[in-house]
Structure formats: structure tokens, C-alpha cells
Amino acid sequence: MAMKVQLLAENGQSRAWYLISGARLSFLNALRRALIADLPAFAMDEISFYENTSAMFNEYMANRLGLVPLKYEETSANSTVSFSLDAEALDEEKTVYSGDLVSQDEVIVPAFMHIPLMKLGKGQRLRLEATATVGTAKTHAKFQSAIGSFGKVAEFKLTDKCKKCARAMKPAEPELMGKIPNASLPEHSVLCEACETKVSPPEKDDVLFLVESYNNIPARQQFSRAIKILEERYKTLGEFVKTA
Helix, strand or coil, X not given: CCCEEEEEEEECCCEEEEEEECCCHHHXXXXXXXXXXXXXXXXXXXXXXEEECCCCCHHHHHHHHHCCCECCCHHHCCCCEEEEEEEECCCCCEEEEHXXXXXXXXXCCECCCCCEEEEECCCCEEEEEEEEEEECCCCCHHXXXXXXXXXXXXXXXXXXXXXXXXXXXXXXXXXXCCCCCHHHCCCCCCCCCCCHHHCCCCCCCCEEEEEEECCCCCHHHHHHHHHHHHHHHHHHHHHHHHHC
């Protein structure tokens, strides 16, 4: 059976659901791992503190800065980007946000501007410089920009009511309501607590694949990037086998 992939629904640019048929479990897991660990992304890697009179240690602040998701552009993938931060609480407490970081590259900036980094007490100051580089989550989790997960269609609550006992159920993924073809919609939800022991799950190999993106790259594009990474690996493996 040939593998088929169908985009079912999107929630803005951050989430996308796919219906995949005819795929081996090993391939689905490889795709999930490529999304999690192999997509390149920017993250702050080196931080120099010039002044920190707050109650937070430099190491804690450096960890928080490293986890701030940054926008990513392929054209800047081979460069480093410098950031600076100079915040001071003068007459009252001040919350420092990710948007207070000043980038030397107008393209590579925090993906979200309202992430709270710390709270400065009256009279406290924080002054630092940071350098962002490109990496993958294989080296550090701060470079992770997407996540993938999947499950069989029968494991999702896709109906308003269980067709076996008529018990009302709240759908776990409301964005998918009405998007699954009738042929793939389970007759009964195996997650209905009232009658799950009485229902046999459909004998389907269809799976729902969820992609979530953490930066400016849409989830649909992250899915495509992961597919390309797998294609390159399979091509390299095929060439190796031919010459072995």
C-alpha cells in the first residue's frame, strides 16, 4: 500500500494535523525524531554579563535566555547574531521581557516579545551581551524549534457522542471535527470510559500526525523540512549500500 499524506487542519502557523495512511511505524517515528532533533534553529549560546545586581544568578539568567525562541531564516543559517540587553528599575519594579533584547540583525529577533525573563527590584540593573548561533536539538534542547506526535485515528475522540452508548464526549482536538473522511472516522471511540471494554477498535492503519512549531516557521513548513532531512539520509544510505 502506497503511503498517502493529507493536511487536515491548521491552528494558525503553530499547529498542523496530517492524516497519514500506509506508513510504517518506523518511518513515522523517524519523522517525529527528525522534527524534534534535526531541524536547525537559532538559540543564544554565549552570554557575557557586564552588570547584574538582581537577585537572580547569572547562570539562571543565561539558561532562560538560551530557551527564548528566536526567528529563523535560511539565509542567515551560517552566521552568528549578537544581542544586547540593558534594563534598569529606577523608581519601581520592572519586568524584563524578551522584547527588551536588541538584535544586531533585524531579521533574527525573539519569536515572541512578551516572554518574561526576570523582575528587577527598585535600583537593580541588568546589562549583558549574547551571541546566538545555529544548532539542532541533538546538541542542546534550546535549539529545538518543533515537536511531532502521532497516534492511530481510533485513539482520538473525533465524535460528539459515543455511537455505542450515546454518551456525550468532548473532542480532544476540535480543529479536526469534520475534517476526517467518513471512511477513516472510527465507529466508536475506544476512549469512552463507559463502554471501552465493549468496543473493538477499527482495523485501520491511518494515523493522525500533529506538528507544533515554536518559532516563526509555520508548522506545515517544519513538516516539509523534516521530510527533506529524511530524504537526504535515505539517499546517502542508498549510495553507501551501492558502493559497499
